Amino acid sequence: MINILGFDSDFDPSLLDRIVNEKKKIGYYNLPNQDTTYINHYLKQLNKRQNLNSISDVVVIGIGGSSLGAKAVYHFIRSIRQLKRNLHFMDSTDPITIANICNSLNISSTHFIVISKSGSTIETIAIYKHILAITKTIQLSHFPFTFITGKSSLLAQHARKVNGLIINIQQNIGGRFSLLSSAGIIPLALTGTKIDCLLKGAAKIKDSFFNQGYMQNLLLKKATFYANNASNYNINALFSYTDSLKYFNDWYAQLWGESLGKKQKNSVFHVGLTPIGLTGPKDQHSFLQLLYEGIRDKSVTFIKLKTFENHQKIPNITLEKLETFNLINQVKFSTLINMQADAIIESLKKHTRIPLDEITLQKQDEFSIGQLIYYYELLTSLVGNLLNINTYNQPGVEFGKNILIKKLQQQL
Amino acid sequence: MINILGFDSDFDPSLLDRIVNEKKKIGYYNLPNQDTTYINHYLKQLNKRQNLNSISDVVVIGIGGSSLGAKAVYHFIRSIRQLKRNLHFMDSTDPITIANICNSLNISSTHFIVISKSGSTIETIAIYKHILAITKTIQLSHFPFTFITGKSSLLAQHARKVNGLIINIQQNIGGRFSLLSSAGIIPLALTGTKIDCLLKGAAKIKDSFFNQGYMQNLLLKKATFYANNASNYNINALFSYTDSLKYFNDWYAQLWGESLGKKQKNSVFHVGLTPIGLTGPKDQHSFLQLLYEGIRDKSVTFIKLKTFENHQKIPNITLEKLETFNLINQVKFSTLINMQADAIIESLKKHTRIPLDEITLQKQDEFSIGQLIYYYELLTSLVGNLLNINTYNQPGVEFGKNILIKKLQQQL
Numbered sequence: 001m002i003n004i005l006g007f008d009s010d011f012d013p014s015l016l017d018r019i020v021n022e023k024k025k026i027g028y029y030n031l032p033n034q035d036t037t038y039i040n041h042y043l044k045q046l047n048k049r050q051n052l053n054s055i056s057d058v059v060v061i062g063i064g065g066s067s068l069g070a071k072a073v074y075h076f077i078r079s080i081r082q083l084k085r086n087l088h089f090m091d092s093t094d095p096i097t098i099a100n101i102c103n104s105l106n107i108s109s110t111h112f113i114v115i116s117k118s119g120s121t122i123e124t125i126a127i128y129k130h131i132l133a134i135t136k137t138i139q140l141s142h143f144p145f146t147f148i149t150g151k152s153s154l155l156a157q158h159a160r161k162v163n164g165l166i167i168n169i170q171q172n173i174g175g176r177f178s179l180l181s182s183a184g185i186i187p188l189a190l191t192g193t194k195i196d197c198l199l200k201g202a203a204k205i206k207d208s209f210f211n212q213g214y215m216q217n218l219l220l221k222k223a224t225f226y227a228n229n230a231s232n233y234n235i236n237a238l239f240s241y242t243d244s245l246k247y248f249n250d251w252y253a254q255l256w257g258e259s260l261g262k263k264q265k266n267s268v269f270h271v272g273l274t275p276i277g278l279t280g281p282k283d284q285h286s287f288l289q290l291l292y293e294g295i296r297d298k299s300v301t302f303i304k305l306k307t308f309e310n311h312q313k314i315p316n317i318t319l320e321k322l323e324t325f326n327l328i329n330q331v332k333f334s335t336l337i338n339m340q341a342d343a344i345i346e347s348l349k350k351h352t353r354i355p356l357d358e359i360t361l362q363k364q365d366e367f368s369i370g371q372l373i374y375y376y377e378l379l380t381s382l383v384g385n386l387l388n389i390n391t392y393n394q395p396g397v398e399f400g401k402n403i404l405i406k407k408l409q410q411q412l
Numbered sequence: 413m414i415n416i417l418g419f420d421s422d423f424d425p426s427l428l429d430r431i432v433n434e435k436k437k438i439g440y441y442n443l444p445n446q447d448t449t450y451i452n453h454y455l456k457q458l459n460k461r462q463n464l465n466s467i468s469d470v471v472v473i474g475i476g477g478s479s480l481g482a483k484a485v486y487h488f489i490r491s492i493r494q495l496k497r498n499l500h501f502m503d504s505t506d507p508i509t510i511a512n513i514c515n516s517l518n519i520s521s522t523h524f525i526v527i528s529k530s531g532s533t534i535e536t537i538a539i540y541k542h543i544l545a546i547t548k549t550i551q552l553s554h555f556p557f558t559f560i561t562g563k564s565s566l567l568a569q570h571a572r573k574v575n576g577l578i579i580n581i582q583q584n585i586g587g588r589f590s591l592l593s594s595a596g597i598i599p600l601a602l603t604g605t606k607i608d609c610l611l612k613g614a615a616k617i618k619d620s621f622f623n624q625g626y627m628q629n630l631l632l633k634k635a636t637f638y639a640n641n642a643s644n645y646n647i648n649a650l651f652s653y654t655d656s657l658k659y660f661n662d663w664y665a666q667l668w669g670e671s672l673g674k675k676q677k678n679s680v681f682h683v684g685l686t687p688i689g690l691t692g693p694k695d696q697h698s699f700l701q702l703l704y705e706g707i708r709d710k711s712v713t714f715i716k717l718k719t720f721e722n723h724q725k726i727p728n729i730t731l732e733k734l735e736t737f738n739l740i741n742q743v744k745f746s747t748l749i750n751m752q753a754d755a756i757i758e759s760l761k762k763h764t765r766i767p768l769d770e771i772t773l774q775k776q777d778e779f780s781i782g783q784l785i786y787y788y789e790l791l792t793s794l795v796g797n798l799l800n801i802n803t804y805n806q807p808g809v810e811f812g813k814n815i816l817i818k819k820l821q822q823q824l
Contacts, residue, residue, distance in 0.1 A: 092749075094751070129729045130726060312511065322537060399759040
């Protein structure tokens with residue numbers, strides 16, 4: 001992974017010390033070096049209960065940080081490689097979505113993973129009840145659920161009562177930073193995603209940052225730029241020039257928005273950086289005009305893929321009356337898409353002063369997306385630290401929940 | 413469709429006159445009352461060339477305004493109703509996406525619709541060449557293409573040379589306002605979407621606005637609020653509480669971003685309103701925290717569906733240790749999702765002063781989405797007029813194109 005910054009900012013060297021300090025308390029930092037033996041242990045346990053060979057589909061019942069991470073990696077990898085099992089995500093209470101997913105499944109060859117760190121996510125419990133009722137109706141002989149949750153949550157207590165498989169999420173790892181924890185890794189392992197490569201990619205960025213590698217100064221500079229410019233460039237777009245990062249964009253949006261949209265510590269000031277996920281070249285024909293001519297409140301990070309796993313060329317066809325387009329003949333689509341990204345970068349530099357940077361992933365594999373994940377987690381932590389906020393909580397999410405519970409009680 | 417505004421703004425009565433005046437020149441305004449006999453004429457013509465009964469799949473080759481509109485309506489309707497034919501969209505030069513779509517199709521039972529108003533969209537021509545080569549390789553006996561383009565474009569000239577079916581896009585209808593023109597209607601008609609209902613929905617909003625109905629004051633007020641607050645609330649989120657509006661959100665993002673991100677007329681000032689598409693309840697667990705505690709630069713429109721076509725209830729199951737969740741038992745999922753929306757609205761009102769409004773669609777059908785489409789088109793025109801910009805051009809999109817062409821020429 002290569003990152004070229006188009007902007008610069010002097011950073012305070014104590015920022016690194018503060019992050020090194022945070023690393024002792026916040027769990028996600030050390031996930032790249034985790035002991036992964038629990039994965040095989042889990043697979044063996046599962047195999048005893050529901051023959052692994054009989055499982056064709058895996059469904060994650062989880063919302064927000066409990067689904068966005070695995071979804072990002074799964075879609076990135078699956079677009080180039082047939083995986084062992086299909087992975088689905090039930091992350092909505094929309095009855096039509098629920099029905100459509102259920103209708104597409106063969107329940108008897110499906111395993112469900114209920115994920116909720118708190119163990120009390122209303123959406124997740126509601127969907128779990130629905131699936132449980134279905135499995136009872138068809139008189140399934142096995143119990144097709146795994147529970148991934150906080151050690152002492154009510155869901156964990158429930159899982160023990162029903163003798164379900166339980167995987168623990170560490171207390172000091174928040175939902176949106178849990179991709180490389182069991183919450184992301186267990187569902188991905190069931191699809192045959194190469195977990196070791198994913199973690200190695202993350203470890204590479206971690207080592208580079210904490211051991212004075214190339215990433216250290218780069219991330220300190222980049223984070224300082226974002227924090228210093230939080231009020232004039234408060235919208236941060238990710239412009240990915242591969243469709244396979246579409247769900248990565250969604251993961252980024254949660255990570256960035258939910259971590260950095262906060263009241264400052266000991267202050268009444270609100271801060272926040274607004275994430276936008278774009279996909280090229282499609283969004284050249286939708287959002288780009290706003291970048292060029294709208295208010296200059298946006299920074300843009302372009303993500304390119306150096307090597308595509310497909311070398312299809314545009315055929316050597318001359319179209320009558322469209323002969324001017326012969327100049328694309330014999331050009332690989334992979335070359336064209338990267339050229340499109342480069343053309344937009346060049347023209348934004350020429351016509352605007354928008355802060356830009358470029359990330360290039362080597363290829364579409366677990367190692368590359370592992371790098372990208374850890375890079376963004378670190379960047380988020382750094383910016384949060386500079387903004388003097390608690391990066392890891394989400395007090396706002398609770399506000400609506402209490403009102404919902406009141407509404408539900410009223411209708412009883 | 414009901415719209416409840418949570419904010420107010422006095423409007424200048426001459427705004428209505430200016431829009432009535434614009435309506436004489438800008439083509440989209442009158443599309444709800446169009447003569448649709450051309451649809452049947454087209455279907456007959458197509459049937460002569462490629463037996464309609466033999467067509468199982470339709471592919472739109474088009475990007476931006478040439479695909480986002482039909483995609484929005486198709487996904488809204490298809491999630492509740494089996495349609496006559498599958499509709500696909502080739503709107504990317506990502507070689508993996510192109511290969512995956514092609515591999516999923518039976519080319520001999522597919523019809524392709526090449527859509528480009530200018531007729532010179534590089535992505536579209538590249539994909540057309542690719543598909544053309546495939547149809548030649550498999551020696552298809554018929555020519556499986558329709559062309560929807562501006563009357564005198566190079567693509568139209570090409571289409572005449574190859575004796576292809578051609579449908580015209582009026583000169584005074586821009587891509588992002590073309591959903592209700594042939595560009596959106598022809599692909600949708602092939603899937604069996606009820607075009608008449610779609611247009612009737614749009615006509616209802618049109619009549620209400622232009623004939624002093626409920627929509628007139630409402631839209632004048634709402635647009636004036638957006639324009640007056642373009643600098644303090646420059647991010648406008650659409651929070652849709654049904655997954656079926658996911659692609660409508662994308663259509664909205666293009667319409668809003670590309671129309672309103674402009675230099676002002678006779679001025680050097682940049683203006684722009686930044687669209688954000690959110691889906692509930694999922695994004696309660698991702699973006700909501702930023703709304704609550706981030707910088708107060710956002711307005712939010714909630715979209716709810718009054719009636720879902722599914723009445724599934726959460727089953728009456730008591731989960732050991734999770735007995736507190738008995739309060740969701742026997743609640744319909746459709747009730748729950750709307751209650752979730754209401755809880756978030758109530759809590760945002762309580763904890764913030766974010767400008768909010770609510771749109772409720774009657775049901776998931778063509779009439780409702782037709783209303784929503786025309787409502788947003790009108791709103792965009794009104795805000796653009798107030799911001800003193802050209803709502804209908806997109807000069808920025810050309811900047812990168814010229815650089816791309818230079819890059820392509822250099823590598824020849």
